[in-house]
Amino acid sequence: MTAVVVGGGFAGLLAARILADHYDRVIVLERGTPSKRRTVASQANHLHVLLQKGREILEKLFPGLDGELAAAGAPEIDWGKDTAWLNPFGWAPQFPTSIRTRSCSRTFLEERIRERVIKNHVIKYLEEALVECPAFSLDGRRVSGVWYRTESVRHFLPADLVVLAHANQNSLTEWLGKIPIEKNEAVVGYASCRYQLPPSVLAGSKQLYVQLAPPLRPRGGVICPVENGEYIVTLLSCDGKPGPTNELEFLKFSKGLPTPRFFEALLRGIPLSPFYRYQLSKSSWLKLGNASLPEGVVVIGDAVCSLNPVYGQGMTMAALEVEELAARVLKGRTWESGFQKAVDELLRVPWELAGSENKVKGLGLKKRCSQLIFQHALRMATQKPKVHRSFLEVMHMMQPPIRLMRSLVGLPA
Numbered sequence: 001m002t003a004v005v006v007g008g009g010f011a012g013l014l015a016a017r018i019l020a021d022h023y024d025r026v027i028v029l030e031r032g033t034p035s036k037r038r039t040v041a042s043q044a045n046h047l048h049v050l051l052q053k054g055r056e057i058l059e060k061l062f063p064g065l066d067g068e069l070a071a072a073g074a075p076e077i078d079w080g081k082d083t084a085w086l087n088p089f090g091w092a093p094q095f096p097t098s099i100r101t102r103s104c105s106r107t108f109l110e111e112r113i114r115e116r117v118i119k120n121h122v123i124k125y126l127e128e129a130l131v132e133c134p135a136f137s138l139d140g141r142r143v144s145g146v147w148y149r150t151e152s153v154r155h156f157l158p159a160d161l162v163v164l165a166h167a168n169q170n171s172l173t174e175w176l177g178k179i180p181i182e183k184n185e186a187v188v189g190y191a192s193c194r195y196q197l198p199p200s201v202l203a204g205s206k207q208l209y210v211q212l213a214p215p216l217r218p219r220g221g222v223i224c225p226v227e228n229g230e231y232i233v234t235l236l237s238c239d240g241k242p243g244p245t246n247e248l249e250f251l252k253f254s255k256g257l258p259t260p261r262f263f264e265a266l267l268r269g270i271p272l273s274p275f276y277r278y279q280l281s282k283s284s285w286l287k288l289g290n291a292s293l294p295e296g297v298v299v300i301g302d303a304v305c306s307l308n309p310v311y312g313q314g315m316t317m318a319a320l321e322v323e324e325l326a327a328r329v330l331k332g333r334t335w336e337s338g339f340q341k342a343v344d345e346l347l348r349v350p351w352e353l354a355g356s357e358n359k360v361k362g363l364g365l366k367k368r369c370s371q372l373i374f375q376h377a378l379r380m381a382t383q384k385p386k387v388h389r390s391f392l393e394v395m396h397m398m399q400p401p402i403r404l405m406r407s408l409v410g411l412p413a
């Protein structure tokens, strides 16, 4: 039995890892090379937080990964104690919690995962292999393989299972026909650079997070420690204006933030990388649970749903989807349609959450209510450590949103 994974990015690598336990051969087709991938997945130069839930899943899939990251100097962050978090209503109280992540750059994390995946003798990872389309049986009911190209040569690769993890929603509709789609307006600009900063520049905290608070405060940013004692500084905006692209502009932008701590830290820093920008105008979710896909095709990662990145959910969602894949893969011939429904269910809460950030106008009653509750939770998180803790647990996908509701009305967890 052969499984083909289209796209050797974050979701594709995790999928390959679990499929190798169940298939005789797993072939990953990646259009880039390790060095070209960085320009392909252009978001990789920006801050990427792996939420606590994602950290837990990754450690199960790749035992010892967390220790390897730690040995490379990737610090552990306690989101209660170590994060100076200025939310729209003030500073959140800092105290020890069990919400902890391992902080490193996206490229560093992904390379460590890729190294482990390609060591697995069941997996073949082909680079510069551009998938043109999946192929189907004559009646169109079942996948039969994929067509891909290396340089100018076209190849057909037969497969029993094709996992589409190539983060391209446009090609999905081309390949699989009409799929219901939901969109959220999410105007977010990212501008990032690696920095060297002096020790204790954040005065006892390990990271500084100035949250966006539209419409009054459409600018924010994060100073986040990563491997090798360096920092990634990411500036955020939702005013639609192009983000800064050099050191002077970075300083100017940070001077306009509602705390001098950001600017003062950057003033003492040295930029170590180019300045990268990324502009996002919407997030979209292909509701594949409502589509009838041919047997033997599953879709994961950003190919299903690209979430507003400010909540740092994308990689953890991919990990949760792969966990679901692992649980279902042995269930027989027609497990795939149930799989996409389960993915839709996993996405429901993160989608709601990520959609409540920017919009102020044109929301339906239900969404407006969730947004008001969310705003109330943010306010209470600055006043009540218990609410702050619950907020973090929900944001890191360790607890369902009801946990936060209970803490808001003073009920025990």
Ligand SMILES: Cc1cc2nc3c(=O)[nH]c(=O)nc-3n(C[C@H](O)[C@H](O)[C@H](O)COP(=O)(O)OP(=O)(O)OC[C@H]3O[C@@H](n4cnc5c(N)ncnc54)[C@H](O)[C@@H]3O)c2cc1C
Pocket (backbone or CB within 6 Å): 006, 007, 008, 009, 010, 011, 012, 029, 030, 031, 032, 037, 040, 041, 043, 046, 047, 048, 049, 050, 051, 129, 130, 131, 132, 165, 166, 167, 168, 190, 278, 300, 301, 302, 303, 309, 310, 311, 312, 313, 314, 315, 316, 318
């Ligand atoms: C600015 C920004 C910041 C973000 N911050 C965070 C964060 O803090 N935390 C978080 O969890 N998530 C974050 N995300 C989201 C995260 O980047 C994605 O959710 C994640 O990369 C999804 O993984 P993926 O494997 O689906 O896609 P990708 O990682 O993009 O991988 C897709 C792969 O498929 C390959 N490919 C594409 N087409 C083909 C083809 N036809 N043939 C072969 N290969 C192909 C590409 O080369 C690529 O390697 C952020 C996103 C952005 C834009």
